[in-house]
Amino acid sequence: MSEVQTVDNMISITIDGIEYKAKEGEYILNAARANDVFIPAICYLTRCSPTLACRICLVEADGKQVYACNAKVKEGMEVVTSTENILTERRAIMEVYDVNHPLQCGVCDKSGECELQNYTLELAVDSQSYMIPDTKRETTNWSSVLHYDPGLCIVCERCTTVCKDMIGDAAITTAKRGGAELDKSYKESMPKDAYSMWNKLQKSVIAPSNGTGETNCSDCGECIAVCPVGALASRDFVYQSNAWDLKRVPAVAAHSSDGAQIYYEVKPTSITDRTEKIYRVTNEWNYVSLDGSARFAYDFQNTTASKDKAAFDAAIEAFKKAETIRFNAMITNEEAMMLQTLKEKMGVKLYNPEVKAFQTFLNHYEAASGNSLWTTDPDAIMKKSDFVISIGAALRNDSPAMKYAFNNVQKLNKGAGLYFHPVGDTLIPTFGKTVEVFTHKVGHEELALYLVLDLFADKEKLPEDVKEYIDSFKKTETKTIKEKEVKTVKEMVLNEETGEEEEVSKKVTEMVDKEITVTTNGLVDLLGGDASKFDAAFEKMMKKKEHFSMMLGEDLYYHEKAENIAKLVALVEATCDMDVVMTPPKSNALGVALICDLDDAQSGYTIGYNENGDFRLSALGDGDLDMPALNQQEGTLCNIGKRLLPTNAAVEYNGYELNDLMKVLVGAPELTIDWTAMLPTDRGFKAIAFDDLTNSFDNDGSDNRGYRLETSNVETDLPEVEKCDESALLEGEIAYRCNPARQFNDFTDKSHEIFEAFALYASTEKAEALGNKVEVVFDNGSITLDVLADEKITGDIVKVPDFKAAKGVYDLFGGSRYKTVTLRKV
Template structure:
């Protein structure tokens, strides 16, 4: 820590921090319109100007110095800031009364704060055509060219779809000699360009550019002119769609005089610290029917008589606590197979310390194994991209059987390794070999497959040629360089080659691991279904104990962490017929679940007993960082929930959150009531939501066995949701542009003479999968990526890779 003074106030800050971030960390206000926390500064607005030791600086891109004296409120600076705000107002449409941003507009706020009450500047206005991309409307007449949208698309999302494009607008040349340099440069820059979409592929379901826009230039198309910002109640909550647990705010307004009928108009986020994906932003149109169900006695009897209960992965912590209590009382089998596999894996790994996004962003080498970063956890993808963009020494090793150009285009520092399907254990063996780590002789099978590679190299050799000397002519010896070819022997391993891992991959991987000082390894959802998952977990446990590598597990479902800590799960051997199984937040012979009522068209699913959706209840989730996070109700629900059913079996709580403080402390939870949980970020970016869970379970013993070779096999199908789709909830939304379906590459689509939207059937034996085919622009291989909810006949029950036959197209 070092000391500086800002406006005569001495503060402490971290070396390497920008002055602006240091000020924010100490609750000192410096205005800034263009800057986004954690992103590269653009210095577009220059509102953050200050003096440091008598020299003009811009606090967004100037690093702190020991004992520096900084002034941010001198008369000259205040005057120039006022002039900048005056230039932003030139030709800005006077439509605040109907603008979607009015009431939370940074241009409004700073115009008032800078006390702008006259307009001394003018320039001829120009026609500017509105544009649209994804779910975004762009009105260039409202744009102040802060370029925050460009910055977040590049530094957070990683798509690089937006750019300031040179435009021929009227310039304010006549004021050049009469204005201070900084206000004129801001105005001149604003008149030279407009935002344009430059992406090679369509942008779908993101909307982060909408969130960061400080004015009304970028808006959500379905929200436009439907409500005023000051009418909307912001309800802080947690996203329910994936294990990231992102912070979101539901923006709600009543629909009737009594204020009882409410509607979610949009979802916003803390864009400085927590970018969110399309599911978090747009899947707010799905909830449960407000009145719920009245047949609670029937639901109670169904649970009482059930031989097994199957639960969904989006169960809240409190619901999981109650269901585990019911299991202990009633003795039924408890199934949640995807989470059970994760539970077993995590128990073998036995981490006593877990890691989070800050460790990803500070790592110099990020490795992914069996992790579809693009789809599994968007927040992790954003953190990886942010690290690659801002830290010059950070690299990514993306190891996965599916090649993904979106990931490889994030940075030149991405090393993509596409290994054979089901070869995840062998890929891990390569990492162990590169590190020289051989736990319990696990690499014996690798060493047994050693072979010799012969590599011809060319090297330069210097030679000295003797010169003839005579009495008349004496010459110095002549030095020449010759190129000589040399064949060298290189030991390598056939087991790696069988998995599609050539020596050049091993060589580069070894170099990257050797040079890394803070490596982190992300384990993806594919690994938990691997037939050798237990051995992989045991190897990783050894790796984490004996090397600097930190490990983060990406859970398969929204609350897999909470359910795996709270519930004793049984292996789902399909012993019981469906009529003997109660499904809670999933399908079963008797279904107790949200009916997924859609606010747009009134459609809903048939369930036997309705539970509130997660946007209608108070409760908590446990995310992949092992943080307990609060859920807040945005919409009314007057029916019964699981706590009402549990009271019939001796549980006392009147509501779900009566159990929040009872979550077991011996499993890492804390005795903190629901109403005492925070839900906010500090200005410096510290996540104050909920609390951290410290895992305290005894590790599950698992012996390490030698790495198993694989038999290479063909595949043309992979089971994985597309971007922004995660579950039956997201698939029920009418707001998302990304559809449930069968995705393939452009080359495969053309080769098969298919068009987007065609219905195709893929078969294996007598079983089949039917769905609409869509284009995945980032997919290189000619394969089918199938949304899991389409696999109703369980073709992928035991594997995530298959070789299917295309039956035909409709």
């Protein structure tokens, strides 16, 4: 639910004599960018806070020189983007940036897409007035993917800004580099801004913020994307190709449910091998931020495929005798539609353990709230919200978009946040000072929602039983505390000049004993917080807050009391001024949930599509019949933003598609994308052909990719909710089904730039206790895993990844995300 721009919240400003509309409280630079007006700026990122490092966005607003990235628009403001003085400053700044910047543009990986080069030319810097001895700066690798060449770095701090404000890792920061001191005479001879910029630049370099040489971050690579020069690059891409040789294929990131906009950049593999390969992934970084899987898990295409007629015929036979088709969320809407058609025409069961719980939860939610889908999206949260609550999501692992939104709200909207999750996390509290983390017991998710009701609900609207239930947790005590009290004392003083007596009032502070009643919220304590401190903290959090959002994660869908939780969510929405967003677990879970009528279990002869089965269709190249991977086919995906997004084929595919099977089995249109317009309109899809879908962003960042799914809203009564059932609590060793940050499925695992292992992840202490290898014993089986320490985890709960379908982790966990297990050292 992105903010609707009405006439009310738009003001008008004048830039260089032309009138434009701008949002109140927006920075001048953002207003200019939204209106397609060019103001030079290097360090500023549209969705991050101003860095004030480059200072070339200097403009004149109402006669005063201000930095466009830092000054907010006012009604009737008159902005002049360049005056003589400003141009002098800008030119001096660009000259300074060019001091000692290597001139080996020929080998730089930026290959002409360089903002330093652009602005140097834009400001016609053709001579140099400044000089300073250079410092030797060594190239380093920060992580398995990040390559940093400080020699090229202009310390614009875009990387650190995006890492802090958007990604939340704050893994890199400026550090001292010990450059030579500036000649003092420059202070007089140079323009002021250029001098101070240079002074800072000369001393700084970017380095991992933890003081070591390694970043230990989520390896999302967003710092690479925003780098205006060639200082930051993907290790794998260094000196591989010039940007101009790469063909950009607009696509959708395939792995997480963010559905982030990406470009696959392709080029022939080598001189001798002319088949195209993907060299890197780029994005419109001013409008969208990628996670590590989107940026680095790109080479998961099925290269071995060929039109194997025998395998195709075998597949037809298999389909004819199949009782179940098992698949996952790594599938386009079109393919999901095909499977649904198979179900309708051939009566097969559709089994999808990744999506089923989510679909059920959505149905419960719809029944309880009357909303066909959740009410907001990460993008809108970033733009509007100043208070976010996350329940049931391992924010760092499940949904990068939600993590970014949670973080961005803290940083940019002066927001506050509540984070409820059983697994302790050291990263979330660093997002902002007003972030409260509740590490609650597994099974207490309902209580978290009750706490939300307690904190935010309009008490008048709440049903009586709910109110009573909430109140039952509260204890009232009387305490005596000492309090400072200010008293005004009046005295008569003799005025020496006039000789008259005057009355003078004096303020005197006294310590007074006072009796007060303190209400302790037992819910806070139950959820692992400190009730005595929470009230004060919460009061601080609530200051100047207007827009509230709640993020719900995968834990809730797999919760035993999922239906009750769905009702509670509906109740929160009905009684609080709160928007809700839910994370579809992985890829196109939303599309599958909307299109397919999923069954509870599999039975009989099973066809596995990228999953285990008696006959395996696989885009991984190891199945009985090859299928195209998501970077090899056209189609659409649905994302967390409730949009249907078109994606395109980046790499050649030579084998059969699902549509070819469909043609033989039940008849199908010519192309897979012919199904796009046939998606069910009663579930929110529109009858728009694939080729008519738009795929772009507006200047102000509004997303025009594909279309937003139609949502309906039916007035419903408040749902009847149940109390929290303590019996669902898990005790003992608990395993949590959760993937490392950049792993989502077999495809991310196949990609060569994704290194996270299929292992048991535990907090450092727990990992030490467990040793190198453990057998995780479930009720219905066991799995042996290496143990890896993740220093960002706290607590005893261990994470068991599920990204390898063949390992059957979903089956081990059953219909749940948490399981009591026995960990045996091996």
